Amino acid sequence: MRAEPFPRERRHTAYFLRGIRACAPVFLGAEVDMTAVRHHRRTAGEQGGGPSTVAYVLYAAARVLAAHPEANAALRGGLRPRIAHYDTVAAKLALDKRTGGRRVVLSAVLPDVHLMGLRDIARSTARFRAGDPDTMPEFAGVRILRRLPAPLGRLAYRAGTRPLRRRPATTGTFSVTSLGHRPLTWFHSVGGTTVTLGLGAVADRPVVRGGAVTAAPVLPLSLTFDHRVIDGAEAADVLGDIKHALENFGRPGGDGGGSAGGEAGPSGPGRRHP
Structure with missing residues (x-):
């Protein structure tokens, strides 16, 4: 047996998990036929590199959340709970990184993601994935938390994330986390936002089209929501x-119906509910 102090590199994760204890998570799931996305990505790749699956999900989800203001919201609990509904959509992306020689989970926020083109989202996500968390300015807050004594770190984390007005900048208005690089079918996560999307691995699976069974690339997509x-x-x-937006990406009437290069402008979800 070997006992050691809790690693400083993971203190921010401990503060985060402590902060989301009050969440009332409920888990949903859907299988998404990614044939249209794969076709769009192949065309975009011919023009200089296809966006990742995560980029497509961020693009589609941001526009859907903009059309669902009740879900693009955050709660502050206590004796007098308050809910804030935001007129901007900010995505929190979970990242698998190494810092201080230790593997950790970090998160980066993409502000105003509902106004970004697909290629801009792809470039931003690629930058965060390739960047060094020990030098990137976006992770300066985590580096400060790592240096502070634990009691002060907890207070600093709470002060930075509890106020509703700060949530879009510090925690995003929705979260996306992916383990699609592993052979996982379903992945459910609680990201500290009202809506958290979890991505499994895209794999060819049987689907029914026109009464016939065929193979198609299928994304297991989970949604965790805070029932409060x-x-x-x-x-x-x-x-x-x-x-719906992903299964109709690039098609007339579907979300993302812009150029093959993925610079589609802002648009609403592919369908409306009465």
């Missing part, structure tokens, strides 16, 4: 609209 903020029907609509 929204109910299941609203969350199911959000997941359904994201699925």
Whole structure:
């Protein structure tokens, strides 16, 4: 047996997990036929590199959340709970990084992601994945938390993330986390936001088209929602609209119907609910 102090590199994770204890998570899931995305990505790749699956999900989900203001929200608890509904959409992306010689989970926030083109989202996510967390300015706050004594670190984390006005900048208004680089079917996560999307691995699976069974690339997509903020029907609509947007990406009437290069402008979800 070997006992050692809790690693400083993971203190921010401990503060985060302590902060989300009050969350009331409920888990939904859908299988997304990624044939349209794969076709769009292949065309975009011919023009200089295709965006990642995560970039497509961020693009589609941001526009769906903009059309669902009840879900693009955050709760502050206590004796007088308050819910804030945001007029901007910010995505928190979980990252598998190494810092101080230790493997850790870090997160980066993409502000105003509902106004970004697909290629801009792809460039931003690629930058965060390739960047050094020990030098990038976006991770300066985590480096400060790592240096502070634990009691002060907990207070600093709470002060930075609890105020509703700061949430879009510090925690995003929705979260995306992916383990699609591993052979996982389903992955459920609680990201500290009202809506968290979890991506499994895209793999060819049997689907039914026109009464016939065929193989198609399928993405297992989970949605965790905080039941304190929204109910299941609203969350199911959000997941359904994201699925619809991805399955119709680049098609007339579908989200992402811009140029093959992926510079589609802002648009709403592919369908509306009465």
